Amino acid sequence: MWTFIHKLGSPPWFFGFSGTLVRWLLPVTVTLLLVGAVWGLLVAPPDFRQGNSYRIIYIHVPAAVVALAGYYVMAFAGAVSLIWRIKMADVTMRAAAPVGAVLTAIALVTGAIWGKPTWGAWWVWDARITSMLILLFLYLGVVALFEAYENKTAAARACAVLSLVGMVNIPIIYKSVDWWYSLHQPASIKFTGESAIDSSMLYPLLLMILAFYCLFALTLLLNMRAELLWNHRDSGWLKQLVGDI
């Protein structure tokens, strides 16, 4: 177990390991996305009140869920970077930020598109929506902060602090619909008790959430590999690897 964690910190080993992982993850992600999308968008029944417009849930909810989970990945990598000063953690944090930003943006845009016909407004300054917008700015802030420093070690440290401080936003987003009066509806999927969404609509949704988790992992790994290639462009192990191919 510990040797595995130690190996993860080694760029050459991680580059090889992630290559194998990507080769497996890519077909799994594509299959899950295709099956989930066809099931959710074509097979699942329409909603009794919203008709077909509810189907945006199959993009909106997975993107939002993984955007929140992705932030924890980034913040955890930030903590590891601050405490153990592992370069791999910096790479993970840097690679997670743009992916999270895109997922958050997808959640906001699909939410607006759904909000117009359902609520009657594209945008409402509701607790859930506003805290989600803050999440987008946190992700973009980490990207911008990292680019603002010439010294990448200092950049990683500043980004780690920002992502750790921003972590408080995640439970706020999650619980915003329960703590305050908001326009956004409370959670339909419940971990305890019966979900407020019919099982014929729930299963494709869960599948799509799983697919988005895989998509996040895949893009994160690809992003990290690109980052590693750039950071180690002059290293011996990379030259050797390129030489082998």
Place this chain on the structure above:
Amino acid sequence: MHPVRKQRLILVSLMVVLSSAAIGLVAFALRDNINLFYPPADVVAGKAPTDRSIRLGGMVVEGSIERSETDLDTTFWVTDYEASVPVRFSGILPDLFAEGEGVVAEGTLDESGMLLATQVLAKHDENYMPPEVAAALEGKTAPQGQPVLP
């Protein structure tokens, strides 16, 4: 664990805890502003300001919707099952606006306590189900041969 790392771990933990506490206190202090709307009970009790625009949220009272014959004026009552507030709105209502459903109306209160709304939003609940299931819950069967859409 190496003492330096242990110190850093404590520092990181403190950072997370303290920033959470700070933001938690701010959110608690601003809770009235974070709430999107006032429930009818607060409006009737006079807790909502009357000199500026407010949002009122609740359920549309069954049988309270009255539509004008000549223009787009609609009046209805909004309730939280404790108190009710009348609302007048002139404009196009969202698709999901219906009796017994959630609504958020933005506007100003007049002297009689009626909300003159400039915008009405439908508040969707967390229930999603196919039309057949909804019909079964109502104790009716869905009409055959045509898609059941709201």
